[in-house]
Amino acid sequence: MKNKLCFFAVMLVAGTLPGKDWLQFRGHNSSGVAEETNLPVEFGPGKNEFWKAPLPPGHSSPIVVGERVFVTAFDGDKLMTICLDRKTGQVQWRREAPRPRKQELHKSNTPASPSPVSDGKNIWVFFTDFGLISYGLDGNERWKTPMGPFNNPFGMGASPVLVENVLLQSCDA
Numbered sequence: 761m762k763n764k765l766c767f768f769a770v771m772l773v774a775g776t777l778p779g780k781d782w783l784q785f786r787g788h789n790s791s792g793v794a795e796e797t798n799l800p801v802e803f804g805p806g807k808n809e810f811w812k813a814p815l816p817p818g819h820s821s822p823i824v825v826g827e828r829v830f831v832t833a834f835d836g837d838k839l840m841t842i843c844l845d846r847k848t849g850q851v852q853w854r855r856e857a858p859r860p861r862k863q864e865l866h867k868s869n870t871p872a873s874p875s876p877v878s879d880g881k882n883i884w885v886f887f888t889d890f891g892l893i894s895y896g897l898d899g900n901e902r903w904k905t906p907m908g909p910f911n912n913p914f915g916m917g918a919s920p921v922l923v924e925n926v927l928l929q930s931c932d933a
Contacts, residue, residue, distance in 0.1 A: 780794075818834055
């Protein structure tokens with residue numbers, strides 16, 4: 761758990777710096793390139809940390825939307841979407857997704873691998889063991905659509921992608 765906690769804390773440091781939103785996995789156009797300059801190149805305990813937040817494990821990358829940071833995680837059998845304050849790391853809200861099944865995963869994967877995506881007003885998350893869920897920035901559920909089950913022995917890792925006004929979710933197996 762300590763390694764996962766550190767991973768989230770390190771990843772969230774970029775969310776506390778001034779700059780543009782990071783609305784999806786790998787940022788703008790999924791390129792993995794930030795337009796900001798003079799960002800820290802080293803992270804570690806006591807080095808370029810602004811805050812730490814105790815979070816359940818998961819492999820999703822954080823996204824930054826205005827003053828909020830969003831991640832997915834799992835806590836035992838619970839699938840979670842978590843919203844944190846960008847400046848303090850305090851949890852603003854936490855929502856549990858339905859989990860009607862428990863897909864077998866490769867030992868290097870987790871049930872919370874896909875990253876959230878946002879248009880700046882809404883958040884969409886995908887969980888292999890449920891499907892897609894849409895939240896407002898305030899954490900109110902807008903809609904959900906069950907999907908699957910899937911036949912992928914490694915588990916699903918594809919994050920939802922927003923292209924103009926179309927939400928895409930790759931579900932290959």
